[in-house]
Amino acid sequence: MPRRLDLKKVMVIGSGPIVIGQAAEFDYAGAQACRALREEGISVVLVNSNPATIMTDVEMADRVYIEPLTPEFLEQIIARERPQGLVPTLGGQTGLNLASKLSELGILEKYDVELLGTPLSTIQKAEDREQFRALMREIGEPVPESWIIDSDAALAELSVQDNLPWPLIVRPAYTLGGSGGGIAHTIPELLEIGGRGLRLSPVSQVMIERCLVGWKEIEYEVMRDANDTCITICNMENFDPMGVHTGDSIVVAPSQTLSDKEYQMLRTASLKIIRALGIEGGCNVQLALDPDTYAYYIIEVNPRVSRSSALASKATGYPIARVAAKIAIGLHLDEIENKVTGRTLACFEPAPGLLCCEDSTLAI
């Protein structure tokens, strides 16, 4: 399908200030997307509250607004510019949250602005824990067993259940930094840590889950277009296993300790998930792989351009944000030119002849 000719003006939301979780990677993505849209003859309206970005340079977009990223300000800009579409998945979590807010408040409907790329319902399905777990069960992809417990009685009842996947991790709800949690290997430990968690949690609630500490932490960057063509851009392996936060670790792309059977097993799972969610654009799938068997669990999915997609882009030379922007305006992967070779298409899987490491601890 060629690009949608009804789209003349499109709005892109930037990611705002650079803080942890909204790193400069989103500027890289947003700038790429603006270029990709303008290449197709679309007029781009860019909004970002952070003037210290490349994307807010005057030549990146047709109109640049440096305004607070709130629904009130965005509504005024929409009323003035009247864009036909909005690309929400390129400005990190900030862009995504704002787009959801604009939709909830009826602002998009009022001004007839279409959300482009991955549908909002898909984003909700990926981000809502229960909806996501239900979808994973439906398509047969494993998620770690977990229980929400809100009383000592429920905790006691759980502790004596048969076939509990020991050890279990206990996470009290709404405590600062998850304090008061721990790993339980036995029933007495579970009762002790769980009981303490219930008392520490302001809402008297703990989540108990299969503990995956020590498993390999693997990610896949995948893309899908409206024709259901799915490709993997790159996978990544955390130097430290599950239990050490990615932000405290080193990420290696591509994975270095997976055999082809393991690599393909997790690739197949990632593509199955992006298909089931119906994402149109990029997506990041995080998985835990047992270091001693083929067992794995799906940890989470980011239905958007993320910190990892910037690393995957740099490691492979594949412009994820550029291609995601083209997909959002209706192009299929086999209709997008590969800028790197100039003669092939964006529909292939990069095979980088290199090993790329990112040490997040140095970046902060």
Place this chain on the structure above:
Amino acid sequence: MAEAVLVLSDGSVFKGQHFGAAGTTFGEVVFNTGMTGYQEALTDPSYAGQLLTMTYPLIGNYGVADVDIESNGVQVAGFVVRTLADVASNWRMQGTLHDYLVKSGTVGIQGIDTRQLTRVIRAGGVMMGAISSTETAGELLEKLQSSTSGYDQIDWVSRVTTKQPYTWGPSEADARFHVAVLDCGIKFNILRSLASRGVRTTVFPASTPASEMIATNPDGYFLSPGPGDPALLGYAITTVTALINAGKPVMGICLGNQLLGCALGGHTYKLPFGHRGANHPVKDLLTGKVVITSQNHGYALDPDSLPADDVEVTQINLNDGTVEGLRHRHLPVFSIQYHPEASPGPHDSNQYFDQFVSSMEAAKG
């Protein structure tokens, strides 16, 4: 580690260090862009007679394991890598790549600028080469230039095919279907993929006359992948012609696709540097869908040589437009140029085995 040298017939010399077995080896120098799956590639009979170069720069990281073999031994003539991993780590591993190549008598070279080597091959096409830990570059070049038998003059299929017929998969009583395989260099994962669908296979040597295979009265025929130039395989093309005419479902993969095309009246040509990797986009012309495929072939069918009344090109490669699949317009006969059995590579197209099984179901009625 001891010095070793890689010499190409165009005179290019690459100095490196030797690993695996010591000695000298000759072969056609080809490259594979896969990031994983080196053991599957090493044991793939389609690499017979070739010096396999991995473009991924760090190889051997996860060791070797028996579950990853695709035939009964290492098939490549030699192995070329940028860096051999010093330490291997994976729960399945039974040994290191270095020890594996020592045991199989395979000569390897590391420390080569594989990017430069790949550039030379992409620009000049695949060519003969030699790796040696014992001879000088000058000696090797002289041998390469005075040699009269290049890769393209040898019937590699006759060297890799099974000597005796054998069976694989469920017992006769448990099997849903029985398939006769023409073995030009079968990969175990094809037999595993069929077995997991309830198909028992009998694997025949490539020189088996069609009448012998037809006499076993199978539900279908499978034409395997394999090494080398299909134009040298007149005997196998005659066999395939008779198998098509037997009227049962036929499925071919890789060389099997080429043999099928030749049997139906087409011919093949040599690609400049082949397709070897796990990332080739292929478009299905019937559905408009695109899949990422695993590939390993140096020849392709000329689409204009195929009789359009009988044969339809069903799939093409999006990188260079070459033929990736065929089907017969009137008979339950189809083939694929890439590897739906993966191993190594993506599992996106294994439904073709289901399609083959369905066509046997339909034929059985």
